[in-house]
Amino acid sequence: MSIFDEIGKIVDNFNSEFDKVNSQEKIVELKNKYLGRKGLIANLFSQIGKVEAQDRKEFGKSLNLLKNELISKIDKKNKQFSISEEKSNKNDYSLPGYSFNKGSQHPLTQAIDEMLDIFNHLGFDIAYGPEVETDWFNFGSLNFPENHPARDMQDTFYTEGNGILRTHTSPVQTRFMTKNKPPIRIVAPGRVYRNEAISARSYCLFNQIEGLYVDENVTFSELRGTLDMFCKMYFGSDVKIKFRTSYFPFTEPSAEVDVSCFLCGGKGCRVCKNTGWLEILGCGMVDPNVFKSVGYDPEKVNGFAFGLGVERMAMLKLGINDIRILYENDIEFLKQF
Ligand SMILES: [Zn+2]
Numbered sequence: 071m072s073i074f075d076e077i078g079k080i081v082d083n084f085n086s087e088f089d090k091v092n093s094q095e096k097i098v099e100l101k102n103k104y105l106g107r108k109g110l111i112a113n114l115f116s117q118i119g120k121v122e123a124q125d126r127k128e129f130g131k132s133l134n135l136l137k138n139e140l141i142s143k144i145d146k147k148n149k150q151f152s153i154s155e156e157k158s159n160k161n162d163y164s165l166p167g168y169s170f171n172k173g174s175q176h177p178l179t180q181a182i183d184e185m186l187d188i189f190n191h192l193g194f195d196i197a198y199g200p201e202v203e204t205d206w207f208n209f210g211s212l213n214f215p216e217n218h219p220a221r222d223m224q225d226t227f228y229t230e231g232n233g234i235l236r237t238h239t240s241p242v243q244t245r246f247m248t249k250n251k252p253p254i255r256i257v258a259p260g261r262v263y264r265n266e267a268i269s270a271r272s273y274c275l276f277n278q279i280e281g282l283y284v285d286e287n288v289t290f291s292e293l294r295g296t297l298d299m300f301c302k303m304y305f306g307s308d309v310k311i312k313f314r315t316s317y318f319p320f321t322e323p324s325a326e327v328d329v330s331c332f333l334c335g336g337k338g339c340r341v342c343k344n345t346g347w348l349e350i351l352g353c354g355m356v357d358p359n360v361f362k363s364v365g366y367d368p369e370k371v372n373g374f375a376f377g378l379g380v381e382r383m384a385m386l387k388l389g390i391n392d393i394r395i396l397y398e399n400d401i402e403f404l405k406q407f
Contacts, residue, residue: 073114073117073120073121073129074129074132076114077114077132077133077136080104080110080111080114080136081136084100084104084140087100088100088143088144088147091147093151094148094151094152097144097147097148097151098148100144101144101148104140105137105140105141105144111133111136111137111140114133115130115133118130171405174404174405174407175407176396176404176407177384177388177390177396177404177407178277178380178381178384178396180407181380181383181384181387181388182259182277182279182380184304185257185259185279185300185304185378185380185383186257186259186279188300188303188304189257189279189281189300191303192296192299192300193255194255194256194257194281194283195255195256195257196256196257196258196259197242197246197256197257197258198242198258198259198260199236199239199241199242199245199246199258199260200236201235201236201260201261201262201263202229202233202234202235202236203233203234203235203236203241204232204233204234205221205232205234207236207241207244207245208234208236208237208238208240208241209221209234210363211241211244211360211363211364212240212241212243212244212319212320212360212363213319213320213357213359213360213363214319214320215319218319220237225237225264225265225266226263226264226265227263227265235262235263236260236262236263237262237263237264238262238278238280238377239258239259239260239262239278239279239280239377240280240320240375240377242256242258242260242280243256243258243280243282243320243356243360243375244360244363244364246258246282247282247284247361247364247366248364248365252284252285252286252366252371252373253283253284253285253286254282254283254284254285254373255282255283255284255285256281256282257279257280257281257282258279258280258281258282259277259278259279259280259380260277260278261275261276261277262275262276262277262278263275264276268394270391270392270393270394271393272393273381273393273394273396273397276379276380276381276393277379277380277381278377278378278379278380279377279378279380280375280376280377281296281353281374281375281376281377281378282356282373282374282375283296283373283374283375284356284361284366284371284372284373285371285372285373286370286371286372287372288355288372288373288374290323290355290374292374293353293354293355293374293376294311294313296374296376297311297327297351297353297376298311301327301329301350304383304387305329305332305386305387306332308330308332308335309329309330309332310329310330310336311327311328311329311330312327312328312329312330312347313325313326313327314326314327314328316352316354318352318354319357320354320356320357320360320375321353321354321355321356321357321374321375322354322355322357322358323354323355324352324353324354325352325353325354326349326351326352326353327349327350327351327352327353327376328347328348328349328350329347329348329350330346330347330348331345331346331347331348332386332387333386333389334346341386348386350378350379350382350383350386351376351377351378351379352376352377352378353374353375353376353377354374354375354376355372355373355374355375356372356373356374356375381393381396384396388407
């Protein structure tokens with residue numbers, strides 16, 4: 071094989087290798103192989119002594135042409151890779167941004183906001199009270215007798231200095247009434263505390279929303295209408311409500327309210343224990359003794375009150391069957407809301 075044939079062979083090899091190059095790293099490798107100090111082209115130059123004297127000039131010329139061609143091809147390709155590399159770095163504002171996890175409101179916060187929004191539409195303002203209460207506001211002002219079992223250490227958390235972690239949001243009622251005159255129409259959201267064994271159905275703290283309406287000539291049917299409207303707006307317009315007589319120290323008469331099971335439409339399912347109904351809240355007409363404790367004249371004003379458990383309502387609506395998951399801050403659970 072003549073040295074001229076060798077040039078032809080090197081050109082063929084280069085072309086097929088060049089076509090396969092797919093990265094800047096590979097183009098550098100190729101450059102070293104053919105154009106490096108000990109590369110294939112340099113090797114051919116070093117063999118010029120073997121070429122017949124009359125052919126040396128042409129040999130050198132062809133070799134230089136080849137060398138320049140390879141240099142220009144390699145440089146061109148190298149430039150292409152540099153440009154695409156530049157495009158992929160952080161200065162290219164046309165690239166999509168990095169994705170990251172967005173924060174969202176806790177499902178309980180969402181539920182509270184939704185409920186308060188509904189009561190707001192029904193004409194209720196929002197009131198707040200302290201979580202550490204006095205015995206008077208938590209029990210006494212609400213007509214709990216001295217020996218009522220709810221005052222037992224077993225059920226209530228006491229703080230040093232005779233404070234109580236409020237067991238319900240009802241003390242916000244009497245706190246508000248001592249500072250304001252009727253008419254009053256408020257809802258009071260907040261955390262309440264019970265000394266209970268923790269299980270899927272009960273936790274040592276939960277959220278309540280208390281409602282209070284005081285004016286002249288408030289009727290039980292207004293209470294019913296308010297709760298009926300609230301349930302339809304929260305659970306859906308098809309639900310029905312049912313009152314059952316009950317007892318609370320601070321209301322007379324008192325009732326517990328059931329809502330028709332919105333999961334099975336009242337036919338009966340696992341969640342409603344095949345009854346077609348779900349217990350959701352307690353309510354009643356404000357007991358005259360409560361009005362007396364805040365200096366109102368029960369002959370002149372009357373009103374209704376209600377209290378609902380936010381967790382229970384939210385769990386029913388969202389299909390959650392263990393209250394503890396609402397307090398575990400499991401990111402995979404929270405991401406769903
Ligand atoms: Zn059901």
